[in-house]
Amino acid sequence: MSTKQFLKECVLFEGLNDSELEKIAASAVEKEYEAGSTMFSTGDAADELFVIEEGRVAVQMTLPKSSGQASRRITVDVVTKNEIAGWSAIVEPYKYTFTAVCLQKTNAMAINGNKLRSLLRDNPQIGYEVLRGLSRVIAAGLNDTRQVLISERLLSSQE
């Protein structure tokens, strides 16, 4: 499958036509990560946006150290095929707010953040479609989080 076809299957880019997808594909490179490796860490400059081709990636938030205890990580999402990790690359202040750890061997399409931001700025049609896709991704994540929150509250109220 070509990079263009692969990107078309990702919700972030599904609204783009062939020539627009080609422009995005020109800024993408394929990367491979071993199980247990870190794709990006909290606080790093968000230089790349990743579209997962194969594998599972845990998105973790680091909790600050409490008295006498080491810092802990909490998984807030698990990203799989055709989903995106590292959307901080197109959202200010362009710094990763989570850490991404590969649960298994992972192949991902890494899109250069700088080039992607320039492309979105210079081509409002592409910018509109990508941000429309991003809002869907964020809304779906928020919905899942709400469901977990509601379910856990219901369970704790039954105890």
Next chain:
Amino acid sequence: MKRQNVRVLLASEFTGTRFFLRRVVESENKAVVVAEAENSMRAMNLARTLRPDVALIDSHLPYVVGIDNLPLSRVSGLDVAQSISVEIPNMHVVLLNSLSVAPADKAWNPGAGALLCQESKDTCVPFTLGELSDRAVSPGSLIFANVEPKEEIVPVRKASLSDKVLFAGILGVIAGWLMILTMFLATAGLFVLLGGATTALFGLVGKLSSKVFKQK
């Protein structure tokens, strides 16, 4: 020196998966399951109190309870594995990734059994819990592993010199046989040619003689 039993903690939400993992563990003579946990909170508590040698943790583990059709409620396997490996540095912590498709969905042959294998580059290297307990533990490190049916593991072996010689020999035998076959066919072809030429000659002589007799 007599080897101690390897004490194992299992953590998976589902009773069937824990039963399956118990079978995998107990297929080793010197490995025993000392406790089972259905969520990450219980797994952490059991790891703290029992201090087993190895913790086998399903990556699809809920914090407290898994909620139907909500994958986000089953994402704490990695978190508890990281916490145990940091807090209890002399314990081997194995995070299992293939259990979402096994044993329920995957076509396992119940008689064939299964084994543990560690993800490494493009392959999965089989290991036993006994071998694992002999290795030094590096604090904070995790082993990312899968459970695979035994027949699916194909050992990767580099060809030795004798393998190469054997391969070259077999190639030679095949080439020689083809050459013999070609020579045999050439010899047979010669006889067919001679036979054909003789028959054609007889035919020609017959044709000429019939013309000569007709003229007379």
